[in-house]
Amino acid sequence: MYFPAYRPRRLRRNERLRDLVAETDISARQLVYPMFVMPGKGEREEVVSMPGIYKQSVDNIVKEALEAVKLGVNSILLFGIPEKKDEVGSEGYDPDGIVQKAVRELEKKAKELIVITDVCMCEYTSHGHCGIIRDGEVDNDETLEYLSRMALSHAEAGADIVAPSDMMDGRVGVIRETLDENGFGGLPIMAYSAKYASSFYGPFRDAAESPPQIGDRKGYQMDHRNVREAMREIALDIDEGADIVMIKPALSYLDVISAARQEFDHPIAAYNVSGEYSMVKAAGKLGWIDEKQVMMEILTSIRRAGADLIITYHALEAAGILNGSRK
Ligand code: PBG
Numbered sequence: 001m002y003f004p005a006y007r008p009r010r011l012r013r014n015e016r017l018r019d020l021v022a023e024t025d026i027s028a029r030q031l032v033y034p035m036f037v038m039p040g041k042g043e044r045e046e047v048v049s050m051p052g053i054y055k056q057s058v059d060n061i062v063k064e065a066l067e068a069v070k071l072g073v074n075s076i077l078l079f080g081i082p083e084k085k086d087e088v089g090s091e092g093y094d095p096d097g098i099v100q101k102a103v104r105e106l107e108k109k110a111k112e113l114i115v116i117t118d119v120c121m122c123e124y125t126s127h128g129h130c131g132i133i134r135d136g137e138v139d140n141d142e143t144l145e146y147l148s149r150m151a152l153s154h155a156e157a158g159a160d161i162v163a164p165s166d167m168m169d170g171r172v173g174v175i176r177e178t179l180d181e182n183g184f185g186g187l188p189i190m191a192y193s194a195k196y197a198s199s200f201y202g203p204f205r206d207a208a209e210s211p212p213q214i215g216d217r218k219g220y221q222m223d224h225r226n227v228r229e230a231m232r233e234i235a236l237d238i239d240e241g242a243d244i245v246m247i248k249p250a251l252s253y254l255d256v257i258s259a260a261r262q263e264f265d266h267p268i269a270a271y272n273v274s275g276e277y278s279m280v281k282a283a284g285k286l287g288w289i290d291e292k293q294v295m296m297e298i299l300t301s302i303r304r305a306g307a308d309l310i311i312t313y314h315a316l317e318a319a320g321i322l323n324g325s326r327k
Pocket of ligand 1: 118120122130165166200201202203204205272273274275
């Protein structure tokens with residue numbers, strides 16, 4: 001059908017018509033809000049490179065999590081900033097570690113909330129790598145043991161979903177087995193399946209105080225030149241028992257999200273990471289872009305690519321806008 005019989009502009013003439021035929025929706029229930037918990041009481045420190053995002057003690061985490069629920073954002077992804085770090089990241093699997101404490105409080109005080117915990121060692125190790133170091137390298141198989149301990153301790157504290165982000169081979173299977181053996185057969189795993197070694201994580205590493213002290217993460221996180229490899233990683237995680245698979249970062253990886261959507265039926269999460277957030281905030285502050293519009297455009301593009309859920313630091317702001325908009 002050609003012009004003048006077909007005029008695509010007919011359906012763009014006003015907002016109601018545009019809404020009628022819009023292909024993509026986004027709602028607060030699909031957003032997951034990442035939060036950083038730190039020791040202490042009454043603590044709330046803004047992350048310099050992430051305006052609007054705070055490192056907070058458990059009491060303040062509970063407060064903000066309750067605000068999230070009020071806005072319809074029912075899920076948070078929790079990261080811990082421990083009191084002390086060591087070679088093997090022991091606070092990561094300590095039943096009285098910072099994340100475990102926060103989860104217990106949240107389970108008591110914010111019952112409606114879905115608490116997802118990040119399972120990875122880099123926030124807890126003195127060297128900042130995501131696993132145990134042997135002969136100058138992250139030892140895959142030895143790390144699995146620690147990761148499964150960490151996941152189990154989160155489960156015991158009351159986490160609703162565990163989310164391994166370390167990119168060790170075989171970790172989903174080992175965590176699944178550990179959870180099953182300990183009576184947590186019903187606890188879902190959200191696997192960071194295609195997690196790229198990305199410079200977009202810069203601001204997060206400021207927040208979590210977790211940059212690797214030597215070297216980088218390219219020996220375990222994925223090479224950004226690859227998309228077929230992402231499909232293999234996702235297939236492996238699904239075989240090992242992942243319930244939700246994740247692609248991370250989101251914005252420079254929309255093609256990966258789209259390819260995964262074509263190939264897999266599992267729920268797909270996309271992580272709109274710290275650097276993606278900070279760029280929008282910085283340009284907004286300078287008055288170079290309309291921050292709110294750009295935020296919604298980005299989040300919608302991630303949904304359009306095929307993500308079911310989006311982990312984003314914009315979650316509360318976006319939910320505010322979504323709740324205010326005409327339904
Ligand atoms: C932990 C982890 C990282 C992020 C999520 N989990 C950092 C990293 O791998 O260096 C990044 C999140 C973000 O940038 O928002 N391994």
